[in-house]
Amino acid sequence: MFAAVFCLTLLGGALGLLLAVAAQRLKVNDDPLAAEIEALLPGSQCGQCGYPGCGAGAIAIAAGEAPVTLCPPGGRALAQRLASTLGIELDLSQVADGAPMVAVAREDICTGCTRCRKICPTDAILGAPRQLHAIIRDACTGCGRCVEVCPTESLALHPVAVTLETWYWPRPQLPI
Amino acid sequence: MRIVHVRGGVRLNGRKRRAERGRITSLPIPAYLNVPLKQHIGAPAEPVVRVGEHVLKGQLLGRPPGPMSAPVHAPTSGRVIAIGAAPAPHPSGLDTPTITVQSDGEEQWIELAPPIDPLALDAAAIEERIADAGVVGLGGAAFPAAVKLRLRTRHPIHTLIVNGAECEPYLTCDDRLMQERAEEIIDGVRIMLRALEQDRSGPSIRALIAIENNKGDALAALKKAASAHPGIATIAVPTRYPMGSEKHLIRAVTGKEVPARALAPEIGVLVHNVGTAFAIHRALRFGKPLISRIVTLSGGAVASPQNFEVLIGTPVSALLRAAGGLRQPPARLLMGGPMMGAMLPHAEVPIVKGTSGILALTSAEIAARPAAPCIRCGTCVAVCPCGLVPVEMVSQIRGGRLEGALRFGLLDCVGCGTCAYSCPSRIPLLQYLNFAKGELTARERTKHKAEEARRLAERRRLRLAQQAEARAATATARPRQQHRHPEGSEATGAPDRTTNPQVAA
Ligand code: SF4
Ligand code: SF4
Numbered sequence: 001m002f003a004a005v006f007c008l009t010l011l012g013g014a015l016g017l018l019l020a021v022a023a024q025r026l027k028v029n030d031d032p033l034a035a036e037i038e039a040l041l042p043g044s045q046c047g048q049c050g051y052p053g054c055g056a057g058a059i060a061i062a063a064g065e066a067p068v069t070l071c072p073p074g075g076r077a078l079a080q081r082l083a084s085t086l087g088i089e090l091d092l093s094q095v096a097d098g099a100p101m102v103a104v105a106r107e108d109i110c111t112g113c114t115r116c117r118k119i120c121p122t123d124a125i126l127g128a129p130r131q132l133h134a135i136i137r138d139a140c141t142g143c144g145r146c147v148e149v150c151p152t153e154s155l156a157l158h159p160v161a162v163t164l165e166t167w168y169w170p171r172p173q174l175p176i
Numbered sequence: 177m178r179i180v181h182v183r184g185g186v187r188l189n190g191r192k193r194r195a196e197r198g199r200i201t202s203l204p205i206p207a208y209l210n211v212p213l214k215q216h217i218g219a220p221a222e223p224v225v226r227v228g229e230h231v232l233k234g235q236l237l238g239r240p241p242g243p244m245s246a247p248v249h250a251p252t253s254g255r256v257i258a259i260g261a262a263p264a265p266h267p268s269g270l271d272t273p274t275i276t277v278q279s280d281g282e283e284q285w286i287e288l289a290p291p292i293d294p295l296a297l298d299a300a301a302i303e304e305r306i307a308d309a310g311v312v313g314l315g316g317a318a319f320p321a322a323v324k325l326r327l328r329t330r331h332p333i334h335t336l337i338v339n340g341a342e343c344e345p346y347l348t349c350d351d352r353l354m355q356e357r358a359e360e361i362i363d364g365v366r367i368m369l370r371a372l373e374q375d376r377s378g379p380s381i382r383a384l385i386a387i388e389n390n391k392g393d394a395l396a397a398l399k400k401a402a403s404a405h406p407g408i409a410t411i412a413v414p415t416r417y418p419m420g421s422e423k424h425l426i427r428a429v430t431g432k433e434v435p436a437r438a439l440a441p442e443i444g445v446l447v448h449n450v451g452t453a454f455a456i457h458r459a460l461r462f463g464k465p466l467i468s469r470i471v472t473l474s475g476g477a478v479a480s481p482q483n484f485e486v487l488i489g490t491p492v493s494a495l496l497r498a499a500g501g502l503r504q505p506p507a508r509l510l511m512g513g514p515m516m517g518a519m520l521p522h523a524e525v526p527i528v529k530g531t532s533g534i535l536a537l538t539s540a541e542i543a544a545r546p547a548a549p550c551i552r553c554g555t556c557v558a559v560c561p562c563g564l565v566p567v568e569m570v571s572q573i574r575g576g577r578l579e580g581a582l583r584f585g586l587l588d589c590v591g592c593g594t595c596a597y598s599c600p601s602r603i604p605l606l607q608y609l610n611f612a613k614g615e616l617t618a619r620e621r622t623k624h625k626a627e628e629a630r631r632l633a634e635r636r637r638l639r640l641a642q643q644a645e646a647r648a649a650t651a652t653a654r655p656r657q658q659h660r661h662p663e664g665s666e667a668t669g670a671p672d673r674t675t676n677p678q679v680a681a
Contacts, residue, residue: 042626044633074626077619080579090576100622122632141629164214166621167268168614171573172604174547 033086034062040081041071044121046143048072061086073141075100101142101157103135110154116146180431182424184561185416186594188345188515190390195474195481196348200356202485203498205279209251209489210262210526211237213273216312217319218244220273229256232286234465237275240307246320247310249465250277251487253284265492265511265528269521277489294367294460299328299374302367302460309459310466310529314451315339315420316512318530321452324441328372331441333381336372337429338365340387340394340450341413341420344513347533349470350450352483354387354394357454358401361385364453365408367460372446383408385450386429390415417515418592422447424561436588451532472533473499476541477506486527492534493523506536514541515593548601556595556605562588566595570608578619581612589613 038058045053049070051060060066061082068082068090083090103124105116112130124140127133135146137160147155214220221238225231231250238248257278261271294302307322327333338361342350354361365383372381385402387395389412402408413419413428423434426445434440440447451469458464467488474481479500486495492509496502510517511531527534556566564585572580589609596606 042633043630073629075619075622076615077622078626080619081623084579121636122629123636124632138625139628139632141625162268162270164264164266164268164270164272166618167266167270168618169267169607169610171611171615172547172607174604 031059031062034059036085037061037082040074040078040085042073042078042141044073044141044143046073046121046141046145048143073143099159101144102137102140102160103142103144103146103155104158105133105135106154106156107132109152111152113151115149115151116155119145119149121145178431179411179413179428182416182419182428182561183563184559184594185418185424186559186598187415188343188417188597190415191345191474192348192351192390195346195472195483196351198482200352200470200483200485203487203490203495205252205281205283205487206490206494206498208257208276208278208491209254209487210491211248211251211275211277211489212262212264212526212528213238213248213275215248215318215488215528215530216246217317218242218246218323221245221248223259223273223275225256225259225275227256227259230254230280231256231277232284234286234288234467236465237277244320244323246312247308247465248275248488249310249467251467251489252277252279253282254279263521263525265518265520265525265531267519267521274526289463291461291463295370297370297460299325299371302371305460305463306456309455309464311452311455311459312466312529313449314455314469314529314532315449316516316530316532318528321448321456324446324448325368325371327439327441327446331439332444333372333441333446334444335430335446336365336368336381336383337425337445337447338383338385338450338453339420339422339425339447340385340391340398341425342391343388343415343417343420344515344517344532345417346474346535347472347513348474349472349483349532351391351394353454353470354391354450355397358394358397360457361398361450361453362401362405362408363461364455364457366405367456368448368453369407380407384429385410386413386425387411388413388415388419417594418561418590421561421590421592423590436585466529469527469529469531471495471527471531473535474533475506475510475535476538477502477504477536479503486531488527488529490527491523492520492525492527495527495534496523496536502536504538507539507542508535508537510535510537515597516591545602547603550601550603553600555598555600559594559598561592561594562590564589566605566609569612570603570605573608573612578612578616581609582616586612586616 038055041054041058043054049057051057057070061068069079071078079090110132112127112132114127114129117125117127117133121143122139122141124136125133125146142157144157147157219241222241224239225237231253233250233253235250236247237250240247254277256275258276262274264270264272303322303325311321312318313321340350340354369381369383385398387410395410395412399410402410411429418424422440425447426440427433430445432443434443455466468485470483471486472483473495479502482499509520509523511520511534512518513533514535550567560566569581569584569586591610593606596604599605
């Protein structure tokens with residue numbers, strides 16, 4: 001009996017040790033997929049997807065609750081990268097790329113309250129108290145949070161104008 | 177010299193006869209000229225004149241902001257009446273920054289630099305003068321000529337190919353130029369050779385002037401002009417579209433293949449158009465900037481097709497009027513050749529440095545038919561000069577799988593349109609390919625912007641965290657002062673004014 005107790009104890013101990021080591025070595029984060037997806041998202045926590053931030057959005061995509069096309073600032077480029085990360089087929093041409101927007105301030109009614117500057121997730125707004133605020137177009141993701149806080153409705157989102165540099169041939173419309 | 181066979185391509189009906197006979201004629205000076213600030217690959221020039229200012233012919237209007245750009249000059253003397261947006265010669269019909277000059281009809285030149293012997297200059301001085309004269313590739317791509325020549329510092333060049341192939345139907349501007357100004361072209365070639373040969377030991381560089389064998393007179397004229405110069409030879413290449421494409425011309429003439437997505441200088445070859453050689457001759461011998469070019473006006477709707485020497489900035493409508501107008505309203509107005517040219521939205525757009533021709537085509541010439549389903553005949557595969565499989569690329573694009581098209585070599589497509597021209601089902605293959613290339617570039621741009629937004633957001637997060645920490649430190653140092661910023665209000669909390677870099681800036 002002593003031998004049996006000894007053997008089983010030894011066996012239990014050894015296996016326990018093995019499991020402990022394995023748990024350390026092969027440690028898996030809570031959800032590696034969500035983390036991977038979050039790394040792809042813009043990270044500006046703008047909330048345009050309807051989730052409280054990029055992290056929550058990523059969890060929703062990983063759980064299959066949200067489509068890969070949820071992120072407006074990421075556009076089709078992001079949708080396509082998410083689709084290939086998740087290994088799903090996506091007909092991107094059918095995904096309407098919501099026309100990219102950019103915030104524009106109306107000079108005559110901006111009071112220089114600085115609220116928009118403080119809330120902008122990408123620091124795209126320049127200005128000082130009681131001075132006209134300006135938006136750096138290249139840094140603006142069009143998330144619209146500044147528009148919400150502007151007390152005078154000086155700010156509004158406008159579609160980004162197509163220029164000769166950004167224009168390209170439309171997809172041919174064929175019935176077949 | 178042996179000509180290497182190039183795969184694919186098509187024999188096109190040249191339709192050159194109507195315009196090729198008459199001599200190059202100068203156009204009367206139009207009432208106003210629209211000079212776009214960007215007529216080249218690279219950054220637009222920056223205006224150096226003001227509205228209302230009087231300018232002389234050849235005076236600098238726009239200065240290049242960096243090395244990858246080109247200046248623009250006043251095509252005639254007159255008054256600057258506007259600096260702003262005007263329609264670009266582009267299928268989109270969008271505007272482009274433009275300087276409008278109202279001509280005074282005096283044609284008063286600026287003081288030109290005294291003539292010097294360009295062959296006695298060193299390479300850097302030659303390149304500087306070419307750059308200052310605003311010379312860009314006149315074959316159509318409008319790549320700044322000096323930038324191209326400077327590639328010699330990065331890659332050893334052994335062959336200069338002067339492109340006189342002119343493979344597009346209708347166009348005869350290079351043909352006429354070669355017939356009438358052969359000596360000047362050879363002089364331009366010698367100047368380029370001089371720049372390329374500088375501080376080079378070893379065998380000298382050869383210059384080959386390649387001309388399609390349907391242009392006998394041009395070939396003879398250049399052969400005669402080149403006979404006095406042992407380093408320069410003419411060579412007849414088969415008449416087969418797209419022979420004038422840089423990669424295919426190099427393959428035909430030297431037998432070498434430019435690797436996918438590589439530049440020709442990487443294999444020691446530089447290609448310049450004959451028109452560019454002529455512009456270089458003018459710039460170096462006479463100090464004259466590039467303010468005019470030869471333009472073919474042709475097409476079934478044009479009353480009398482001909483080649484004109486046109487001032488840059490001349491409205492297309494003025495060219496049409498001066499040439500005796502149209503026989504009938506054109507079904508399509510094109511800038512450039514019928515294969516690769518740009519459809520014009522209307523005639524109120526200017527002639528630019530890259531304009532080789534204006535074509536007013538009738539509906540009979542376009543012969544548009546609605547597209548039919550693909551019959552998988554394989555014609556497009558057989559004719560593609562780049563060895564691609566257009567039918568597969570397009571079926572991937574139609575299915576929305578642009579990555580698939582990339583795997584089939586979309587980026588190696590030179591957009592020559594041979595596939596679309598040859599397709600018996602008239603599927604707009606080229607437009608699908610162009611759409612896919614544009615869409616991929618746009619996605620790349622969005623991706624870049626998203627990455628930038630991410631970086632900015634991260635920087636802001638760090639800054640807010642630092643500020644919160646600093647406040648916490650002050651709060652513990654002076655425990656009686658109330659901490660006004662509760663936890664969790666970071667995103668909306670006011671950053672400390674004195675440490676906010678935006679206020680400090
Ligand atoms: S040429 Fe036209 S019909 Fe023939 S395989 Fe290509 S796409 Fe199809
Ligand atoms: S347009 Fe592109 S795919 Fe079509 S023939 Fe030319 S190189 Fe080939």
